[in-house]
Structures are given as structure tokens and as C-alpha cells.
Amino acid sequence: MPSLIKSPIKPHLGIALLLLVVLVTSACGFRLRGFIELPENLQPLYISSQGGANNLAATLARQLEQSGVVISQELDPSKLRLELKDFNSSQRQVVFGQREEFELSLQITASARDSQGEALFTDEVLQAYRQYSYNSDTDSLLTRDSLRKELLRSMEDDLIRQLTLRIQALQ
Template sequence: MMNTRTHFFVILRLMTILCLLSVSLTACGFKLRGAFELPAELQKIYVAGPQHTDLVRDLKELLGYSAEVVSQRSDADAILTIKKEESENRTLSVDSRGKVRESEMQYSVIYSLVMANGQVLLDDQALLLVRDFINDENDIIGRTNESAVIARDLKRDAAQQILRHIQAVKVDAVVH
């Protein structure tokens, strides 16, 4: 059985190692997944648009890692507006019996970002994401699931691309 003094030094050594690991992770540029460095002028954002869509939920979640998502326009530094969302499926190829073999899923979004003072940072930006997938006629359940997974992934990817675009905005250049 360890005496109290030895136990204290073991705990102290573990705490020191933990602190050193934490410092080394932040020094190498490690960030939590989903965190974006937004300009200082964009720390309170209101997301306008259909509030119960996957895209708006993803945007709010991702923004929450880097800024404050406010529930009132009047509290915001900027307003991110989702103006239009559309999904479309297209057949790319069919087999000799006329069954769909390959499909394409398209997801498009139009959005804008305006400062609370009315200055437009991003005006009606269009984003189009496209994914192809193979339809396996022997796996109807898998095909249906794959389609739903691809649709969900497209919305997550769109949210990340929108935030990367916001991250790249030079607010000072627009404000002055």
C-alpha cells in the first residue's frame, strides 16, 4: 500500500503530464471538430430561414462551436439567411431492362450574410453539391438507406461550406 506522500507525487506527476499534453495540443493548432474561426465582428449570428430543416440545424450546431447563435435578430451582429434549398435526383444510366443503375443527387442552397447595420457581406451566394451513387436492384432497402444517408451528408457538407465561406469574409474591407 502506498503511503500518502508517494500517492501525492504520483498524482502530481500525472497532472503535470496532462497539462503538458494539453499545451502541446493547442500549440500544434489542434481545434475541436466543427470549430471555425469567425471574424471578431461576427460573434453573434442569427440564422434566418426555415427553422426545422436539417441545414439550419447543422448551421446552428456548427456556429455554436465558434460564435453565439442568437434567437432574436436584434441581438445579432449579423444575419445569415437561407433563402432557398432544393434537392433533385437525376438518372444517369439505366440497364438493358430500363432499370435505373446510376443516379445523381443534387442539393442547392442560396444564402446571404448581412451585418446588423445593413451592410451586405455575402449577397445571394449559390452553393451546388452533387453526389453520384449506384442503384443495386438486389438491395432495395440498402438503396433507400443510401439515398437518405447521401441526402443528409449533402446538407452537412453544405453547412460546413457555408461556414468556411463566412470564415473567409473580410469584414474590415466591407465596413470601411
């Protein structure tokens, strides 16, 4: 006859295994994707942007702040100054007919200076590309526009990833 009494060891074993996994992943340097570490000598960071780069700059600042990077609202106390400019987006149709194919591209130019105005990198062009297909017989315009917006958001995330990697390389 099976025993109805449950062993108290099994719940504790599960908790112990969970703690072990947490300990091992933290010990190996595991960080959540998108986590940005910037040394104290490059903080606070000031981000300036022109024209269409304003939304991208705001998203970048928000992500950096969530990672613990100090963002300055003024130029004076900053130790690192990031300038974003010449934000361009384009779309071109590469295949015509019943199955249409489009190519999207985003591009931004970035520069960084230290607190003395010394250039750390200048006018680096960062780009992201995507292609998508649209069947004019079966897909609605709403579907096409929704896909395009989703791809643009993904491309902006790519540009932000490229920017954060470039900033981290300054270490």
C-alpha cells in the same frame, strides 16, 4: 531470474508523453474538425431561413453554438445576419438497366449582412453532389433508400461546411 518488481518510472513516462502530445497539438493551433471561430465583432449571429432550408439552418445554428458562437433568436441585437433560401434537392437517373446509377444534388442560396444592413455577400449558391449505384437484381429497395438517406445527410454536412467556411472568411 526476471524481476517481479515493476519500475515506477514507466507509468509516469506514459503520462508525460501524453501531456507532451497534448501540449504540442494545442500549441500548433490544432482544432477539432468542425470547430468554428467567429470574431466578437460578428456576434451574435442571426440566421433566417425560408422553406426547405429550415432544417439546414437549425443544424448550422446548433453546430455554431457548440463551437461557442453566440446565436441570436432576434434580428435586432445581431451583428451578422445570415439568410438561407432557395433550398433545392434533386435526383436523376444517369444509367439505366440492371445496374442503375443516380445523381443527387443539393443547392442553397446564402446571403450575409452586417448590423447596418450592408451586404457582406449576396446570393451565393452553394452546392453538393453525389452519385450512387444500385443493382436491381441484388440490392433491396430498403438498401437503396438507406444509401440515399446517408448520402443526403453527408451532402447537408458539406453544405454546412461550405457555409461555415464562408462565414469564417468574413473575418
